[in-house]
Amino acid sequence: MDDLYREVILDHYKNPMYRGELTPSDFSYEDENPLCGDHIRIDLRVDKDNVVTEAAFNGHGCAISQASTDLLLESIIGKNIEEIKHMEKQDILDLLGIDLGPVRLKCALLPLKVIKAGVYGINFDDEA
Amino acid sequence: MEFNIIKAEFPVLKREIRPGISLTYLDSAATSQKPQKVINAMSQYYENYNANIHRGVHTLAEEATSAYEGARKKIADFIHARKPSEIVFTRNTTESINLIAKSWARTNLQEGDVVILTEMEHHSNLVPWQMLAEEKRVRLEFIPVEINGLLNLDEYKKLLELNPKIVSFMHMSNVLGTINPAKQIIQLAHQAGAIVLVDGAQSVPHIPVDVQEMDVDFLAFSAHKMLGPTGIGALYGKLSLLEEMPPFLGGGDMIRHVKLRSYKSNELPHKFEAGTPAIAEGIGFGVAVDYLNNIGMNNIQEHEQKLAFKLLSRLNDIPGLKVFGPSYEYKGAVASFTFNDIHPHDIAQILDYDGIAVRAGHHCAMPLHEKFGLPATTRASFYLYNDENDIDKLVKGLWKVKKTFNI
Numbered sequence: 119m120d121d122l123y124r125e126v127i128l129d130h131y132k133n134p135m136y137r138g139e140l141t142p143s144d145f146s147y148e149d150e151n152p153l154c155g156d157h158i159r160i161d162l163r164v165d166k167d168n169v170v171t172e173a174a175f176n177g178h179g180c181a182i183s184q185a186s187t188d189l190l191l192e193s194i195i196g197k198n199i200e201e202i203k204h205m206e207k208q209d210i211l212d213l214l215g216i217d218l219g220p221v222r223l224k225c226a227l228l229p230l231k232v233i234k235a236g237v238y239g240i241n242f243d244d245e246a
Numbered sequence: 247m248e249f250n251i252i253k254a255e256f257p258v259l260k261r262e263i264r265p266g267i268s269l270t271y272l273d274s275a276a277t278s279q280k281p282q283k284v285i286n287a288m289s290q291y292y293e294n295y296n297a298n299i300h301r302g303v304h305t306l307a308e309e310a311t312s313a314y315e316g317a318r319k320k321i322a323d324f325i326h327a328r329k330p331s332e333i334v335f336t337r338n339t340t341e342s343i344n345l346i347a348k349s350w351a352r353t354n355l356q357e358g359d360v361v362i363l364t365e366m367e368h369h370s371n372l373v374p375w376q377m378l379a380e381e382k383r384v385r386l387e388f389i390p391v392e393i394n395g396l397l398n399l400d401e402y403k404k405l406l407e408l409n410p411k412i413v414s415f416m417h418m419s420n421v422l423g424t425i426n427p428a429k430q431i432i433q434l435a436h437q438a439g440a441i442v443l444v445d446g447a448q449s450v451p452h453i454p455v456d457v458q459e460m461d462v463d464f465l466a467f468s469a470h471k472m473l474g475p476t477g478i479g480a481l482y483g484k485l486s487l488l489e490e491m492p493p494f495l496g497g498g499d500m501i502r503h504v505k506l507r508s509y510k511s512n513e514l515p516h517k518f519e520a521g522t523p524a525i526a527e528g529i530g531f532g533v534a535v536d537y538l539n540n541i542g543m544n545n546i547q548e549h550e551q552k553l554a555f556k557l558l559s560r561l562n563d564i565p566g567l568k569v570f571g572p573s574y575e576y577k578g579a580v581a582s583f584t585f586n587d588i589h590p591h592d593i594a595q596i597l598d599y600d601g602i603a604v605r606a607g608h609h610c611a612m613p614l615h616e617k618f619g620l621p622a623t624t625r626a627s628f629y630l631y632n633d634e635n636d637i638d639k640l641v642k643g644l645w646k647v648k649k650t651f652n653i
Contacts, residue, residue: 123650128651155615155622179589180590180591180592
């Protein structure tokens with residue numbers, strides 16, 4: 119059970135690689151988990167083919183939500199926006215390498231929720 | 247009173263969370279555990295005399311009605327109400343407060359009227375008033391909380407000059423543990439011509455509460471925080487006020503007479519109890535009150551005061567740990583704290599490895615956390631079945647948290 123606080127998670131929590139802001143950005147979105155107060159903002163930049171070239175996040179929260187965000191951003195650099203739209207819960211759990219109960223799952227999935235809201239939002243604007 | 251034998255009467259407290267790891271339950275401010283007697287009373291109802299109440303004339307219906315109404319009498323006596331009809335059964339404290347906002351306040355308040363609340367309120371005593379403010383354009387004012395966790399009564403006295411119609415406040419804070427000077431707050435409100443609603447969700451389970459001595463107009467509380475089941479709570483109201491109020495929900499049981507286009511309300515307290523209520527839960531609520539009476543609320547208060555003193559002194563010994571709220575004389579056995587900058591969710595998770603159940607978050611008091619500049623805290627809350635061993639386990643667990651985060 120102590121696996122939840124594996125070295126890799128504590129490491130990404132304490133020394134995140136992608137903490138920061140991108141201004142201007144192509145995709146930006148923020149959201150929170152009202153149950154525990156985790157708050158995350160994610161900024162992305164993409165090239166002309168909609169491939170992510172830069173990513174950054176800001177916010178506060180528990181070790182799980184923050185590490186999950188950092189790992190997620192690391193994993194999407196070089197990915198096309200369309201691929202990101204298809205990412206799922208299991209992709210996040212694979213990144214973290216742990217199993218989570220229903221409460222902590224919300225912490226881990228917050229960055230995915232933010233990023234999906236961000237990319238779908240932009241897509242919607244494009245269509246409009 | 248031998249508090250060490252009480253634990254054995256709560257089945258869940260015997261549980262192992264994992265092999266060899268027993269449960270240390272420190273989340274009673276969220277909900278209390280239930281003694282075997284309460285669980286049995288509810289099963290007994292379903293096994294022996296399950297029937298709807300107030301209508302049937304058959305044996306089961308009579309037995310069920312008398313058990314349910316018997317519970318109402320026990321609850322009335324427990325808080326020293328004058329009559330059982332001053333006790334309205336609701337789902338919980340939240341519904342009791344909503345009943346006052348939607349029935350009494352909606353009828354008696356006009357645009358511009360002032361409602362006084364406090365900055366330490368649970369969302370259940372904020373949102374119903376915000377909804378009323380949107381609907382009726384009443385004005386909400388808040389008694390400030392000082393950094394020491396106590397209400398600023400000088401500011402309260404100034405607010406009373408606005409001639410408020412109602413003052414509504416929590417007797418005991420679910421976050422800070424602060425026990426507010428209810429009698430004084432009520433007396434001042436009455437002098438200013440306001441009526442008073444007290445949120446007793448945390449106080450009624452832990453300290454003796456006497457509605458006549460306090461002279462409170464309305465008191466809201468929940469069974470599940472005082473050894474009873476979820477799904478049932480109570481609203482105490484002075485008879486004269488309850489009588490004037492319009493019904494809250496409409497339907498069966500709350501009526502005396504119905505025509506196609508009109509109805510006549512039933513007498514108190516049934517006027518406010520539409521539809522089939524939580525019968526088993528009501529009966530369980532009564533047995534929970536018997537259990538508390540048997541031990542004695544004075545004994546419970548004394549036991550918890552000792553725990554609060556030890557808890558605070560032990561926690562204050564841990565470097566980097568900061569407990570919010572007043573010193574132990576002014577509070578119940580509740581400690582909400584931060585621990586360096588470790589997120590409360592992480593603290594709660596690591597404590598759970600050792601079977602220690604605490605709460606992490608804003609505890610339904612976001613404005614209070616905002617006031618103290620905190621997104622969240624970790625809360626350990628105690629009840630009559632807790633003892634010093636539980637404090638030892640908590641402290642040991644917190645040192646483990648420190649080690650995990652290497653701080």
